[in-house]
Amino acid sequence: MASPVWLITGSSGGLGYSLTLHVLAAGHRVVATVRSSSKSAAVVKEIEARGGKIVELDIAKPDTISAAAKQAESFYGHIDILVNNAAYSLLGAVEDMTDDEGALQFETNFFGPVRLTRALLPSMRARRTGTIVNISSIAGQDGRPSCGMYAASKFALEGLSETLAHELAPFNIAVLVVEPGAFRTNFLQAAQITKAGVSEPYKEGPVQIALDKFDAANGNQIGDPAKGVARIFEVVTGEGLAGGLKGKILRLPLGSDCVARLEQKLESVTGDLKLAREASLSTDFA
Template identity: 35%
Template sequence: MRKTWLITGISSGFGKALTEQLLAKGDTVIGTVRTEKDDIRALTKQYPDTLDVYHLDVTNVDEIRQVVNSTVKNHGKIDVLINNAGYGLFGAAEELSDKDINLILATDLTGSIQMIRAVIPHMRKQGGGRIIQISSYGGQVAYPGNSLYHAAKFGIEGFCESVAQEVAPFNIGVSIIEPGGARTEFRYGSAHIAKLMPEYDNTPAHSFLKMLDPANGLAPGDPDKMASQIIETADQKPAPLHVVLGSQALQATIDRLNDRLNEYKNQTDLAASTDFKD
């Protein structure tokens, strides 16, 4: 059955790959961009009846609500929301400016939260839907030099896990997508880097500089293959809560979760020592 998808951030990366694949199979895409690029204009001309593009700054809550309401008014429904808009921010916590911090949280965390909140009433009234949140394996595994990006991703994952339980009675499924490194503009074009301090040179906080340099090897993830897997989750019942994409990302996640589990298991006596002895 043909679906109507609302996707944020379709001008590049996963958003663009998702849009191209969905349009090719005949679905309708309502996509948002901050700046409309030539290839998106070309897609609009190629699919004039099934691609609708809105300019949206996801840090603007009023704009989010306007896009969601216009989508429902013009297309009748939103079968699937894919929260994809976001970017990476690199640098030690001390190196980040207040503006750096406020902007990434407003974009990667609060923007996604507000988009989900805007869509839920419509999905509830229409009898169901699917919310797909693009996170990262960085929502489970933290590395130095990436603290605020991890803060946003850990935060949105906690939000989505809670919301998934709230909306399940209304036939609304929630999936959190946790990709590993992929060959997109996220790493090789749109990444934001703080004003670096020499004090952190040759420390773990600046190890990301090697990762961002394509000369040191490209990321293993194929964005087209990842997009295809993301699309498939929309038809899975029940909705998978966590979907990790990329073998390296999966192994790193398993290793970190095992470490965390062992850390907690070793605190059994300590935890019990703080209970009342009734």
């Protein structure tokens, strides 16, 4: 029986790179995307040397996605597992973010995954099998200062994933949302600060404090990428330490910091519900 075929976006660095190497080491087939083969030449050489295939794709460019999807399918005839991983973080105060900056954040983190998923679903539906893995973030559950647009894009991806899970279940297509905390990758290094920088009103307060914390955390993140991608692989395949979770969860929180923030978020939402319950129940027609 042939091994599964993965399509992993954003494989030139971060968790996408680590996952690509992990999947290849497990003997599965991988089509990995990078924005530029020349700029990521060393990574491309390594992935190809281990048996992976490469497709150039800038997920933020809508007119390239359909052709990239077809190219990815052409290597092995189909894709079994799509991992929408390519993303970046725009940092700064929401007030300082321009429409163009916000649009690019959503094109990359939300609309790109939507379009790529849409391009591959006909084949998955026809074969009545497949898995969509959307790499979100703890920010997709818990918005913090300086991450407004990034959190919004990940909240959107999570909402879409919930709906997809319902819509695709009849076709035996699974959906998994992965919510990483802080992993020691190049993610923070690749984050973009708003072009305007931090405006005067926000230079002392939550936004600047958060940005300073990100600077201090870069290279010191608690999460081990190798362990993180191993858990993703296990949940998708049903093998190993986390294999028993396959088919049982929609969301996969990753990292002790993620678990702590998610627990705090759930407590906060539960608290709001309890406080607002009487007022909320008073709004139905009598």
